[in-house]
Amino acid sequence: MAEELHIASGTKDEKYTLLYKQVEEVIRCESDGIALMANIASMIHHTFNFWWTGFYRVVGKELVLAPFQGHIACSRIDYGKGVCGTAWQRGESVVVEDVEQFPGHIACSSLSRSEIVVPIYNKDNEIIAVLDIDSEHLATFDHIDRLWLEKIASLLGNAL
């Protein structure tokens, strides 16, 4: 990969545009799901300096912690529980401006203030994982984050 991995400047859209190209490149070079999740979590995390960025994989009736960047997190989340389990149950992204206002939010870190969770669908249209990102600021995530993170989730899901 010739391009610099950490994108320090530019608008949010510009950062996501470059990030998306880098994710495409990583997926072109690797097919292992865990390796891809590890590098994609790192790329997203360090592009935006989020508080926590990672994946939970669907294992039976639970989400199980997968590659992430940030502090230690809870390792299992039930279907329908927390923001992650809710995104899995609804089958769509959940954007939370203030985690204290989300009933049932699971606080892995007391410093987390806002959150986005994006389901990852495989080629058979099954949810196989979720991408979870936490910010230590309120209302960090908007329609631009949702759009781009869903595009990245789609790239990854189709590669698995």
Ligand code: SME
């Ligand atoms: N806050 C999440 C739990 C996972 S941690 O944020 C890493 C939730 O409510 O599902």
